[in-house]
Amino acid sequence: QVPVTVRNTTQGPINGTLWAVSSWGTWAGVEPGCQGFTVAGGTEQECVIEVDGSAVPPGSYWLLAKVAWNGCVAYTEAVALEVTP
Structure with missing residues (x-):
């Protein structure tokens, strides 16, 4: 699981x-x-991205989240996704 926290400052x-x-x-x-x-x-919420390593070939990959709201778009930093045999 990869958690992504979405924060609303309005x-x-x-x-x-x-x-x-x-x-x-x-x-x-x-x-x-x-x-x-x-x-x-004024609150935040955690969304979760599920990763099933058995459905991905072994290797080194990246993962990030794209978030869009009210005409705005933001991207998280990419995280490493390592799948071992």
């Missing part, structure tokens, strides 16, 4: 979408590919 609720973005060849093992979220004003 006073009102924010609805958005979080995408899991990963290396080619890993998509079968990374889900959900897209998930919606709602964060109340």
Whole structure:
């Protein structure tokens, strides 16, 4: 599991979408590919990207999250995704 914390610094609720973005060849093992979220004003919420290493060939990959809300887009830093045989 890869946690992604979405923080809302405004006073009102924010609805958005979080995408899991990963290396080619890993998509079968990374889900959900897209998930919606709602964060109340002044709070944060943890979303989770699940990784199934048995569905990904052994190798070194990367994974990041793309978050969009109210016409804005942000990307997390990429994390290493190592799959061993």
